[in-house]
Amino acid sequence: DAKTTQPPSMDCAEGRAANLPCNHSTISGNEYVYWYRQIHSQGPQYIIHGLKNNETNEMASLIITEDRKSSTLILPHATLRDTAVYYCIVRVASFQGGSEKLVFGKGMKLTVNP
């Protein structure tokens, strides 16, 4: 079962920041938070990941609360091409031979409106 909870859907206006929430209240100390997205039935695309600290890359920012029980993915200037299903996933850090598998929930549909 997925270890994260996301709202089923969310709307955002084009050009505005999109803040996508995720709850992972049972996260363990060695688990990372990963975000992927899937645009219109294409293969999922990696966005960003983090452990404790906030992270930023060219696509997005990831804000993780101090207790690590929730996080927010921020798309700073959403465009129509950001319309997709976004998946928040927790993953174990240490190599265990099979722990690299991703457990996808249903994700959250983000619709960016003109």
Next chain:
Amino acid sequence: NAGVTQTPKFRVLKTGQSMTLLCAQDMNHEYMYWYRQDPGMGLRLIHYSVGEGTTAKGEVPDGYNVSRLKKQNFLLGLESAAPSQTSVYFCASSYASDRTPYEQYFGPGTRLTVT
């Protein structure tokens, strides 16, 4: 780099027929994975491989077999297709992790319909 490619892109099978889906990656990744995605659902792991010559079962392995004879290729076989195997199949690959799991790169998918 082509990244992760999948062959074929679409396929229609009759119940009981067999087929093999091919996944290839040119990123020298150690790990490879096969997922399936049913309508309105997230992806579920079928089988995975942590290196050439090794495979392991994932969440939903029944009805499928896999082989990893070459590092760059991961084959998914359906010996006797059933309508329940109608789905979109995604292959993914990643580097072997040390302490941080690496991101997975996904192929474009194969849309399989079993009638």
